[in-house]
Amino acid sequence: MITPAARPEPHCGHDTWYPLAARITNVVQENFNTRTITLEMVDQAQRNDYQWRPGQFNMLYVPSVGEAAISISSDSDKPQVLEHTIRTVGSVTRAIEHMPVGSVVGLRGPFGEGWPIEAIEGKDVVMMCGGIGLAPLRPMVYWLLNHREMCRRVVLLYGCRTPEDRLYADELEQWHEDPRIDVLVTVDNATSQWVGPVGVVTNLLRRIKVSARETVVMVCGPRILNRVGAWSFLQLHVPPEQVYVSLERNMNCGFGRCGHCQYGPKFVCRDGPVFRYSDIHDIFAKEEV
Amino acid sequence: MSVPDGKRWFLPKESLDALIAVLHQQQYVVIGPVFHDRAIRLEQVQRADQLARGVRDEHSGGQYRLIDGNQELLFEYVVGPDSAKKFFFPPRQELFSLHVKGEQFVIDKVGPAAPKLAILGLRPCDLAAIAVQDRVFGYHQPAGDEAPWASGFRCESELYYTQAREQSLLIAVNCVRPGGTCFCASWGNGPQVNKDMPYDLAMTEMRKGFVIRSKSRKGAAIISSLSLRDADDAEVELEGLLLQRAAEHMGRQLQTDDLPQLLDRAIDSPHWDNVAKRCLSCGNCTMVCPTCFCSTVSDSDDLATGSTTRTREWESCYTHQFSYTTSGPVRSSIRARYRHWLRHKLDTWHDQFGVSGCVGCGRCITWCPVGIDLTAEVESIRRYDSRDENHAPPRITVEARP
Numbered sequence A: 001m002i003t004p005a006a007r008p009e010p011h012c013g014h015d016t017w018y019p020l021a022a023r024i025t026n027v028v029q030e031n032f033n034t035r036t037i038t039l040e041m042v043d044q045a046q047r048n049d050y051q052w053r054p055g056q057f058n059m060l061y062v063p064s065v066g067e068a069a070i071s072i073s074s075d076s077d078k079p080q081v082l083e084h085t086i087r088t089v090g091s092v093t094r095a096i097e098h099m100p101v102g103s104v105v106g107l108r109g110p111f112g113e114g115w116p117i118e119a120i121e122g123k124d125v126v127m128m129c130g131g132i133g134l135a136p137l138r139p140m141v142y143w144l145l146n147h148r149e150m151c152r153r154v155v156l157l158y159g160c161r162t163p164e165d166r167l168y169a170d171e172l173e174q175w176h177e178d179p180r181i182d183v184l185v186t187v188d189n190a191t192s193q194w195v196g197p198v199g200v201v202t203n204l205l206r207r208i209k210v211s212a213r214e215t216v217v218m219v220c221g222p223r224i225l226n227r228v229g230a231w232s233f234l235q236l237h238v239p240p241e242q243v244y245v246s247l248e249r250n251m252n253c254g255f256g257r258c259g260h261c262q263y264g265p266k267f268v269c270r271d272g273p274v275f276r277y278s279d280i281h282d283i284f285a286k287e288e289v
Numbered sequence B: 001m002s003v004p005d006g007k008r009w010f011l012p013k014e015s016l017d018a019l020i021a022v023l024h025q026q027q028y029v030v031i032g033p034v035f036h037d038r039a040i041r042l043e044q045v046q047r048a049d050q051l052a053r054g055v056r057d058e059h060s061g062g063q064y065r066l067i068d069g070n071q072e073l074l075f076e077y078v079v080g081p082d083s084a085k086k087f088f089f090p091p092r093q094e095l096f097s098l099h100v101k102g103e104q105f106v107i108d109k110v111g112p113a114a115p116k117l118a119i120l121g122l123r124p125c126d127l128a129a130i131a132v133q134d135r136v137f138g139y140h141q142p143a144g145d146e147a148p149w150a151s152g153f154r155c156e157s158e159l160y161y162t163q164a165r166e167q168s169l170l171i172a173v174n175c176v177r178p179g180g181t182c183f184c185a186s187w188g189n190g191p192q193v194n195k196d197m198p199y200d201l202a203m204t205e206m207r208k209g210f211v212i213r214s215k216s217r218k219g220a221a222i223i224s225s226l227s228l229r230d231a232d233d234a235e236v237e238l239e240g241l242l243l244q245r246a247a248e249h250m251g252r253q254l255q256t257d258d259l260p261q262l263l264d265r266a267i268d269s270p271h272w273d274n275v276a277k278r279c280l281s282c283g284n285c286t287m288v289c290p291t292c293f294c295s296t297v298s299d300s301d302d303l304a305t306g307s308t309t310r311t312r313e314w315e316s317c318y319t320h321q322f323s324y325t326t327s328g329p330v331r332s333s334i335r336a337r338y339r340h341w342l343r344h345k346l347d348t349w350h351d352q353f354g355v356s357g358c359v360g361c362g363r364c365i366t367w368c369p370v371g372i373d374l375t376a377e378v379e380s381i382r383r384y385d386s387r388d389e390n391h392a393p394p395r396i397t398v399e400a401r402p
Ligand SMILES: Cc1cc2nc3c(=O)[nH]c(=O)nc-3n(C[C@H](O)[C@H](O)[C@H](O)COP(=O)(O)OP(=O)(O)OC[C@H]3O[C@@H](n4cnc5c(N)ncnc54)[C@H](O)[C@@H]3O)c2cc1C
Pocket: A057, A066, A067, A068, A069, A070, A071, A072, A084, A085, A086, A087, A088, A089, A090, A091, A092, A093, A094, A132, A135, A136, A247, A248, A249, A250, A251, A252, A273, B324, B325, B326, B327
């Protein structure tokens, strides 16, 4: 919480450099380098005000270390419970890794355009993701399950290195049993217990039937998966207007001012991170844009 | 009160100190061009005799030199490495300091208050650049003089920009001697001010004094408190001649009407490799450019008090860390970084802010250590483009994919 004098207006952190204080209320170790932390805004009013959409992200702040863009990975119908699934790769993510339950981190957000909830009505939804890319799609899965009447089929295709690397392993099992959603998980390297598919996630497309015109696609993964994933759906003749990709860029401000996240004419933080393929088709295949 | 555009007064040279005194009376910090660090810099001045006098500047790709000029003239040079950007969007700006106490962030210090500045000696291209940054930072010049930034809360650094801009008084000097790298006329941004530019007063220098006009209420008030006489017909005619001659002597030219389309098509131009062989990726061009706005906020600690300060600093798209992600920098090659910069300036800026990101000031040409010249690079790109039979923009079709 910030002293009122310093904060000209109460708001939810998406147009300010001042971090809101949030406490860690739970920690789940997902795999060897990834944890899911649950955050709760310290200030009651901020907790009640905070609303977000699947696909949006926060800038998480550790004083004297810095900020990192992290997607919200929980259920947007319970907006006060803010889970963030964080892979440790550098200074900020390592600092958060060492924080026990009860610690306080800074939070600014929510930022960005989320997944296209408006576009899915009456359609099939196919989500394809790899590694940490499941984190920004998990709120979408929750949303689809909560509002199941909105669309027709729901398919989740997920790829990761080994079975031990799977995020949300218990939940994946649950969804696997759930008749409302088809979940297919593939691994690059199987272990002896693994009975599922092995290979890259795009191979899973052979196992499902895609009715191209009637399908909305959401892709989130490392750079290479974003490309190969999106193109594989285009090859199945899904219209480019119905393919959505969540992109990653270096981010500093989150609200379209610092310039870091530029992608051609777009600011990924403000205009994305989720983009419709047809809006970026002229730069999507280009290197180093 | 609106001032008719055509109305001109005459400000004798001796009255420059009176002008500065009026500004001081109105609590302005007065900024003007001075001779410092062997260059023309924009710095605080107390008196007119601190302004650079009797110097001319020579500009070409990678070269800047000051030589003796006419001792009677104060504004015989054009722009130096500084621009108004450093005042409204400071190179280094503390946002706030905080420490953690229990479950709270306690603010120890907020950022500096926005200054009240009168900037004297801005050039028409400088005004055009201010108008560009006004869009970037969400400040819009009002129709009258009403406070324009009152609508809605913005982040702290923008609040600083909008307040500093709102409080500022801009006194422009038209260019009668354009520099060797200037191409403002190609953009319609000079060598004289136009009615769309944000200024309060604009002057044209002659031997004995200045023909001066006002655009705003603030400017008109200053004119009347100086009780200036009207400019006579000969003075107005001379002003017209000087400015017309200036327009015919621009150092550089650029065909500007088709740049977004040209650079859209040029994303795979072979010319980027040519530039990459010369560009050092030093970032000078982004630092001197009056419209470049990229920045980075980072933390620094005061070990004595335990307080952390978040500071915003200018950043350049030519650095590796600018686009760094876990899988490496997005733009790791110099080719890609120069391409990003040039396309941003001339092409994608239009998509983002509805204007060009270049105003034609020529700074990036002068201050590039290897003399890379935006106007020449565009011409080379244009030559490659016209050689190319296939003018269609690159389309990614499903069939074209492996
Ligand atoms: C929209 C968006 C959503 C994201 N969601 C998640 C998520 O849910 N879970 C997760 O684990 N990671 C996520 N990331 C990636 C995460 O932001 C980076 O891993 C993180 O910034 C690394 O910070 P660091 O200080 O630990 O690493 P360092 O390597 O120490 O960071 C140094 C600098 O590089 C920048 N940086 C480094 N890697 C990245 C990166 N991959 N993307 C953007 N900037 C980077 C940092 O901002 C910082 O400026 C997301 C990124 C974006 C853009």
